[in-house]
Amino acid sequence: MEKQFVDLLSEELKLQETVGEEHIHHMNITFGEARRLASQYQKEAEKCNAATEICEAARERAEALLLKERKITSLWEQRARQVGWQGE
Template sequence: MPAKCNDCSSSDPEIKEEMEKDRLALLSEEIVLQKLVANESLQRSKSLLTESGIVYTHYKREAEKCIAQVETCEDARERAEAELREELKVTALWEQRAREFGWSDSGKKRVQ
């Protein structure tokens, strides 16, 4: 049985050179793969960013519509309150005049 050589490549320059080539090829391949992974990750990030921008724009438009509708509703409520106040004033005035002419809440007419 031949003796085992622990470091055969160190004595043979051709083997050593071939081992270096394999190591460089592996490192080069690793760098290429890392670039591919990084580019794919970057592309996914860009795609997600674009999609999130579209979703943001959609929800922003919806929020603006909602705000406009709330403002319209609030304006209508304020107008309705003002009209109600005016109507209550007119009603109070007519009630006062009616009382002056003998009308009462009990349904009985006052005689003067």
């Protein structure tokens, strides 16, 4: 009877060890997937930041060009008024 009890305890310990190993294996897979996704999201964030910087630089260039165009337009309008043009 005592041998059966020891055998049952031994079997229970082996089962718990197997379940523990499976749990560790599952956690390792989950952790690896989480690291992969985090890396992917980091790369996407870096791309987004780079694109935002490019857009901001383009906006600044467009703003500078618009200011330049307004100055030129104002100059031409001033010259036109000097020769008799009457705007709206």
